[in-house]
Amino acid sequence: MSVPWPVQVDIVAAFSLLGFVLVCIPLYWHLEAWNVGCVMYIFWIGTQSLFQFINAVVWRDNAINWAPAWCDITTHFSIGTSIAVCCASLVINRRLYHIANITTVSMTQTDKRRNIITDLLIGMGIPVLSIVLYWFYQGHRFDILEGVGCVEEYPNSFLAYLLFITWPIVIGLVSGTYCILTLRAFFRRRRDFSALIASNSNLTFNRYFRLMGLAAIEVLCTVPLATYNLVVDATQPIYPYRGLADLHFGFSRVNQKSAVSWRASPAVVSAMDFKRWNVIACALVFFCFFGLAEEARKHYRLALTSVAKRVGITTLGGSSGFTATGSRGAASKGMGGSSFGRVTIPTFVQRNTRARASMDSFSDGLSTNISIGGGADMLDEKAAYSPVESAAEGSSVNGSSTFLGSPISEKGVSPLETLPPVSFPPAPKRVYDPESPTRRETEPDVPASVRPHSIDMV
Template identity: 50%
Template sequence: MSADSEVLTYPNWVFSMFAFIGFLLSIIPLPWHLEAWNTGTCLFMIWTGLACLNQFINSIIWNGNVINWAPVWCDISTRFMIGSAVAIPAASLCINRRLYYIATANAVTITKSERRRAVLVDLGIGIGIPVLEMVLQYIDQGHRFNIFEDIGCYPFTYNTWVAYVVDVTWPLAIGCVSAVYCLLSIRSFNKRRAQFKELLSANNNLNSNRYFRLMCLAATEILCTIPLSCWSIYLNVTSQPIQPWKGWDDTHSDFSRVGQYPSVIWHLDKGTAISLETSRWFVIFCSMVFFAYFGFADEARKNYRAAIDSVAKRVGLSTGGSFGSTLWSSTG
């Protein structure tokens, strides 16, 4: 490996460990967010958690090998990767839309039908768009999938202008729309500070602290999604020439092929190595950012304490004092 193409390497078990931790960090707060019907937040957690789990499984199965052990799993895994790349920005868009409508609401009271409609719209954005993307990517899918040593299954998109329409530019477009909502929310908040507490009182599951944490989460995701999407497009354009679209038959002429690339091979191309590593670490970063904003909040500590008390009762222990400084004693 030349010095120019050298990329920071590390034991693969390090990624596997962080991927599993990312899965746990995304799933732990899910139950109480489901109870609160925070649709965008729940979608963010579910997509991020499953993306981490998917990468974890791939890193375990293809640790040190490129053997096509599970072709059906790879079909599912790569299709999910296509969807999750759009789904996480889409979940952030749902969060920003909700914050914007709260900040610009003219009425304090919200009817059940309005809440139901908002949930359905969020599901359409957070699930419908990713599923549509999974379907559309098949148009420009040059062959079945690739397998990279240590990384596992990876989708392949033939680099034509069609790919930019049906696949490559979607995260950037969603991130830009989300950024507009975020900026409008900030502007509306500054204009209506006096009404802000009254507006939040109409949302039983949202207080000022959670509102600002949601805004910080969405803003962080935007600040990452837009630059990374631009960079991804730049790599696609500069790393290889854009091929002319010659039709469905030409694109899918060798569709059953599976590309298999040992670590020593894919590390030779610095652009490819950085792109692969960035894409799989990004979902772990999303899970950690989410947990940083919500894993230590008041409702999180309350639920941790309730879980500890529940487990303690089952094993015959009692807890006393505040969370974090509990003195345990036997009851038997």
Template identity: 50%
Template sequence: MNFKSDPSYPAYPIFSFLGFVLVLVPLPWHLQAWNAGTCLYMIWTSIACLNMFINSVVWHGSALNKAPVWCDISVHLIIAVAVAIPAASLCINRRLYKIANGSMVSVSRQERRNAVIIDLCIGLGIPIIQVPLQYIVQGHRFDILEDIGCQPSQVNTPPAYPLVILWPLMISLVSACYCALTLRAFMKRRTQFSEFLNAANSSLTLNRYFRLMALATMEYLFTIPISIYGLTLWLNHPGAMAPFNWAAIHFDFSRVGIYPAVLWRYNRDNETSVELTRWSVPFCAFVFFAFFGFADEARRHYKMAFWAIARRLGFQPPQKKQASPFVRMPGSKARPQPNSSTSESLPVYAPRTTYNPQRNSFSSEKHVPSVYSSAYHDLESGIDFKTPGSASTFSPSSADIPSSLHHDNLIDPPGIPRAL
């Protein structure tokens, strides 16, 4: 059979490098939202893309042991990333479920810090633990596949399944359970969901919530079939499953396996498994960028970065025309035009007021500063205000307040805390 050196070259290195760059673009504004799961997803995916990019370039058309130290680092990254991306997706699904379930409506700074620590234990701790676990069933130092680069070595022995092989599948199944519970909680509270998001996290909008849910759903929908396919290949391996023996497995551990393309591509199932594994990394990067690289906040940051560079080249952004706040009609006096700078809207939830029978709301004007006194007489709507530095409260009579502004009509939706 005649094998090409690499039918996907140079497409794969190009896509890997683009994935390494693009997946980090939304990182700054996700850091501001304290979303550890999403940040871990971006960082791990970016590291994996860079690792695969270097391997595909250095070992293009070659299977020689050119950089043994780099291969030691590279195989450890491959082992960690195999569970890191599903673990980051689990953190995302877990956070979305807590928001949908209403358990993150009122979160203090300490609680948010604890949530970040838990996400770091899942998305960073599990991948780090995976490296020493893989060493237990590691047959030799590493393998080198032509056109692919460094690959971890693993013996088909019974402990390899619970220690290494089943981890991505198990994590993805837990993510799927969280996703199902999130959808169930959303269906229960769909009419109040926007208020839940505003109360839980001001930086998490409804669109960003559903983009995160779609990203985490796509991750486990692809990870579960690929993991099952790889598990099937291990169970149907041509060689017999070797019983676990530490001395036999780690005998001649410093050996490096060299596999030209004509050998590892000869088995079609083996070739499919290797290609699926390496192409899934830039695929995750582009899927993430498709969800978050064209959002409103992303376009706003792109515009800011563009004009920051353009100003250095002598260009200035076009000035926005501001409409005059006064509109003068023929034969009439100037009257302010209602806009965002001159008029304010009532809050959705008004603060609760308490009635004190010992205090008369119509206090004498000798306790009122002149500024508030004039403002009080010019007031046309029933809005209460309190004089700074004074305990006296001034409010118009009940007859002057429109019926739509009476306190009895300001009823909170059930389950939503009143804004302070």
């Protein structure tokens, strides 16, 4: 069952957008590694994929000349992309060849700068030159095909073969020569290959072989397909060249063709399908080599962790969290150290404290350690609040309250110091009952931690 034409246009638009997104994902770390060949590949294929998506959306069901300037830009860029993919492969193969045949481990900044300039001249200079030369064999301004968008137009002339059609074959053969020499040098110097990789701080074994695989696939696909395209064009009638005046007659015209008219020619349909899906295939192949690699997965994990932290989610396996006492970073060992999404609140414990008849019932065995000062003046003492203090021994009874020290009166003397000394055991001569109605007003108030039915914060 054949797919309806509007659905085919939507599929091409969706895959073009997907190719643009996927091919741009590895751009950052290729910029870090100064891989000029890969950066050029991303620039030309990514931009052409984006242009295909926009053209498919704008001219999905019409052939109206909405934006003439846009069509001028996209048609010239399409000419440059046809050459730029081969040039990017040539840059990659050339760099791998020089790495495999390097004689010195260290490279100076001048050598690195010279290599980058040479790669830019190949990856950007040759495609720009092909765009400039397009004017010499261009028939008229451009064509608009319904469902495709803006398309470049040139007659099947001798200048087209000389200035455009044969270029991918020549560049592909040069790139293939570099690829064969690289493999030869690699097998001859396998033992010294570790030192060769070490001389390039931004290159690893896996990345080297991925670059070699990408370049090899480009060579194996470019030369046969370009040769096939040359043979097909050679079977068509050749337009006789009579000068630029004849070639550019009616140069500003724009041919607008509906889907019914241009799809009536099987050759045109085959050429348009090959042109669009070739760009999408290049984007997907590049992502398979570099978007699924180990360093790419590492960047994905870092990006996911960064996003999770921004929205307040702790990733699995983290050691931070809130324990049952409200202190951060003391995760329970029984939970395996995982604190994903775990939040606890402070615990409030209600103690059923009953009044006791003896003063020694105020101690519950808990104390608070406090460090005061520093260096030689550092004191580590157990401070607590107790209603009873022995004047003879100068010791205090531990209490469970977190209040430190005794209240001081206006004269600077604690009311607790006025209490008579108590000996333990025997029982004190005088029994202190906090609920006694005969308690003197001059006696200090009883702390909250020993009052009946009190609530202590832990």
